[in-house]
Amino acid sequence: MMHLADSAPVTNNLLGSEADSQRTMYPYVTGTSVIGIKYKDGILFAADMGGSYGSTLRYKSVERLKSVGKHSVIGASGEISDFQEIMRYLDELILYDNMWDDGNSLGPKQVHNYLTRVMYNRRNMFNPLWNSLVLGGIKNGQKYLGTVSMIGVNYEDDHVATGFGNHLARPILRDEWHENLTYEEGVKLLEKCMRVLLYRDRSAVNKLQIAKITDEGFTLSEPYSLKTFWDFNAFNNPTLGAEGSW
Amino acid sequence: MFRNQYDTDVTTWSPAGRLFQVEYAMEAVKQGSAAIGLRSKTHVVLASVNKASSELSSHQKKIFKVDDHIGVAIAGLTADGRVLSRYMRNECINYSYTYESPLPVGRLVVQLADKAQVCTQRSWKRPYGVGLLVGGLDESGAHLYYNCPSGNYFEYQAFAIGSRSQAAKTYLERKFESFMDSSRENLIKDALFALRETLQGEKMTSSICTISILGAGEAFHVLDQETVQRLINEFEIVGEEPPADEAAAPDAEAAAEAATEGAAPDQGAAPMDI
Numbered sequence: 001m002m003h004l005a006d007s008a009p010v011t012n013n014l015l016g017s018e019a020d021s022q023r024t025m026y027p028y029v030t031g032t033s034v035i036g037i038k039y040k041d042g043i044l045f046a047a048d049m050g051g052s053y054g055s056t057l058r059y060k061s062v063e064r065l066k067s068v069g070k071h072s073v074i075g076a077s078g079e080i081s082d083f084q085e086i087m088r089y090l091d092e093l094i095l096y097d098n099m100w101d102d103g104n105s106l107g108p109k110q111v112h113n114y115l116t117r118v119m120y121n122r123r124n125m126f127n128p129l130w131n132s133l134v135l136g137g138i139k140n141g142q143k144y145l146g147t148v149s150m151i152g153v154n155y156e157d158d159h160v161a162t163g164f165g166n167h168l169a170r171p172i173l174r175d176e177w178h179e180n181l182t183y184e185e186g187v188k189l190l191e192k193c194m195r196v197l198l199y200r201d202r203s204a205v206n207k208l209q210i211a212k213i214t215d216e217g218f219t220l221s222e223p224y225s226l227k228t229f230w231d232f233n234a235f236n237n238p239t240l241g242a243e244g245s246w
Numbered sequence: 247m248f249r250n251q252y253d254t255d256v257t258t259w260s261p262a263g264r265l266f267q268v269e270y271a272m273e274a275v276k277q278g279s280a281a282i283g284l285r286s287k288t289h290v291v292l293a294s295v296n297k298a299s300s301e302l303s304s305h306q307k308k309i310f311k312v313d314d315h316i317g318v319a320i321a322g323l324t325a326d327g328r329v330l331s332r333y334m335r336n337e338c339i340n341y342s343y344t345y346e347s348p349l350p351v352g353r354l355v356v357q358l359a360d361k362a363q364v365c366t367q368r369s370w371k372r373p374y375g376v377g378l379l380v381g382g383l384d385e386s387g388a389h390l391y392y393n394c395p396s397g398n399y400f401e402y403q404a405f406a407i408g409s410r411s412q413a414a415k416t417y418l419e420r421k422f423e424s425f426m427d428s429s430r431e432n433l434i435k436d437a438l439f440a441l442r443e444t445l446q447g448e449k450m451t452s453s454i455c456t457i458s459i460l461g462a463g464e465a466f467h468v469l470d471q472e473t474v475q476r477l478i479n480e481f482e483i484v485g486e487e488p489p490a491d492e493a494a495a496p497d498a499e500a501a502a503e504a505a506t507e508g509a510a511p512d513q514g515a516a517p518m519d520i
Contacts, residue, residue: 102352103386110345117344140385 027079027130029053031064032203033165034075035193036134037177038143038158039186042214043136045075046190048198049223050205057205065211067218069094072108072137073211074115077162078150079130086129089118108137108144112154120152132162137213161193164201169193183212195226247273257369267373268366271395274375278321280411280444281308283379284404284418284437285390286428289461290381292319293437295408295444296454309458313338314465315348316382317458321408322395323375330374334358351382355391355399363397377407383460406440413443430461434469435481450478 034047051059064083065075068090076083093114097106106114112135122128128150136145146156159173172193181189187210198204206228210221239245252258253266260266279297283290296305306324310331311317316338320327337357341349358378365371378393392407393399403422406414417440425433437457442450452475460466469477 100353100356102350104350104352104384106345107347110347113346114344 023127024079024082024130027082029059029080030130030203031062031077031080031083032201033161033163033169033197034064034077034132034134035161035165035169035173035190036075036136036145036147036159037173037181037186037190038136038145038179039181039183040179041183042138042143042212043073043145044183044186044190045073045134045136045211046194046208047075047077047211048194048205048208050203050207051080052203055202057203060205060207061223063209063220065209065220067211067213067220068111068135068137069097069106070217071105071139071213072111072135073213073218074111075134075162075211077132082129082131086115086118086131086133090115105139107139107142108135108146109139111135111137112144112146112148112156116148116152116154119148119150119154123151134160134162136160138215141215164197164203165193168196168200172196191226195228198226198228255369256366256371256373265366265396268396271373271375272377275322275377275395275407276409276411278324278376278408279308280406280408280414280441281319281321281377281379282404282406282411282414282418282437282440282444283319283381283390283392283402284422284425284433284440285381285388285402286425286430286433288383288388289428289430289433289459289464290317290383290388290390291433291437291457291459292317292379292381293441293455293457294319294321295441296456309456309468310335311458311466311468312354312380312382313342313348315384315460316351316354316380317460317466318381319379319458321377321379321411326374326376327378330358330361330376330378333361334380348384350384350386351380351389351391352384352386354382355380355393358393359397359399362393362395365395366397379405379407381460381466383462388461404436404440406444408444410444410446413446414440417443430459430464434459434477438474438477438481450482451475452478 029051031051036043036045045065047064049060049062050057051062062080065073066087068074115133115135119129130150132149134147145160146154147160148154159177161169176189190210194208198206206225207223209223212219252260256265256267279295281294283292292309294308298305308324309317309319312331312334318331318334334354337354338349362374365373373395375395380391380393382389390402391399392402392405403425404418406418421436434457441455452471456468457474458466458468
């Protein structure tokens with residue numbers, strides 16, 4: 001696992017949590033990139049279904065995209081158990097919101113802000129929820145897409161991503177995203193980004209889901225795989241030119 | 247109401263199933279100077295009479311801004327009203343901070359009512375002696391609520407509380423059906439007319455009343471004295487009768503209508519608030 005030097009137990013309480021063993025120091029089972037884009041009718045998300053255990057691609061059916069209430073979707077990368085904790089917070093939030101039964105409901109902007117508060121407060125206590133989250137949705141025709149990190153950094157944009165997605169997917173999106181993408185165009189764009197991530201991100205697995213949220217509601221696709229191409233000369237004859245190798 | 251052996255504690259029921267302390271608290275609301283609220287689909291107007299305890303003193307503030315989208319007018323123990331306004335402001339600002347969104351009025355009003363209810367069920371507390379007219383705007387439109395010391399709350403198209411509020415209520419009962427589609431200006435005019443009813447012949451000037459408004463695209467604010475005086479003059483010049491028909495015509499020029507009416511105004515005393 002991670003090679004963090006085990007320090008002597010901290011004796012002062014200035015750093016928050018009573019027992020150090022209760023604080024998140026490093027993640028164990030992690031998810032990799034999530035990508036979200038606005039499109040004509042709402043928001044589209046893509047995330048693979050991998051749960052890595054360090055360098056081992058251990059779990060291959062982890063759902064990292066979930067709906068939140070009627071109007072929002074959340075995608076998480078990072079520690080899966082912390083994501084499950086966040087889902088408990090959100091489910092409770094939505095439950096109390098529904099219990100008012102008064103015609104008002106929390107939209108994606110409100111949920112995003114609530115999450116920002118939670119993440120930032122945990123960071124201040126030196127006990128973060130080790131996630132990078134993508135939060136998006138649509139309410140009364142108004143589209144919203146944002147992201148929050150484990151240190152509380154948050155912003156909105158027309159397309160967002162976590163982790164490696166920021167480095168590999170967003171440049172593609174900056175060039176090729178435009179308003180009024182159709183559903184098909186949106187999915188194609190997401191798949192293009194996911195394919196690059198599959199080739200280049202070692203924690204990526206070839207089993208992904210696409211989530212969509214519109215004024216009509218939430219849909220989550222069945223898991224599927226991307227076609228990849230490996231028939232390159234350099235791969236067919238990998239040792240060509242490497243004297244002494246076989 | 248007369249003293250009886252069940253009215254010492256708020257936690258004592260009377261044999262008839264009444265809590266006299268709570269009812270006495272509602273009496274305190276009736277003693278305060280009048281406050282009026284009316285609402286349309288898009289706006290809420292809150293108005294109050296400024297009663298000063300003596301000529302030498304200033305009058306008490308009875309209308310409070312709670313947030314850009316919520317205002318409250320009070321009648322009764324203004325000190326209690328101030329404290330509850332502070333509570334409401336706090337709730338709004340905390341909600342805004344967490345959710346980057348305005349707190350829906352309906353929810354604030356329920357929280358306020360629950361807070362008032364607590365005081366009707368603790369032997370070491372007393373009910374709040376103030377009635378609150380809460381006006382606000384949220385996703386589902388403009389709303390006006392009345393919060394009672396009893397912990398009950400009701401939604402209204404228009405309402406009046408405080409001393410001589412019955413006069414205003416009688417006026418409002420006549421006109422309220424047109425309020426939903428009323429224009430902003432006509433809503434304010436109706437508030438002024440309703441307020442005038444509670445003055446019972448006293449000269450109406452901008453120094454004796456406070457008008458506030460909130461609406462779609464318009465943050466809650468109190469109208470300045472100049473504007474209020476101008477509005478008072480506008481309909482005073484025209485005649486004593488308020489505009490006859492407001493339902494169809496938006497911003498109908500009241501002058502044209504009153505000129506054709508020419509009826510002598512009824513200056514008889516409005517029914518006393520018992």
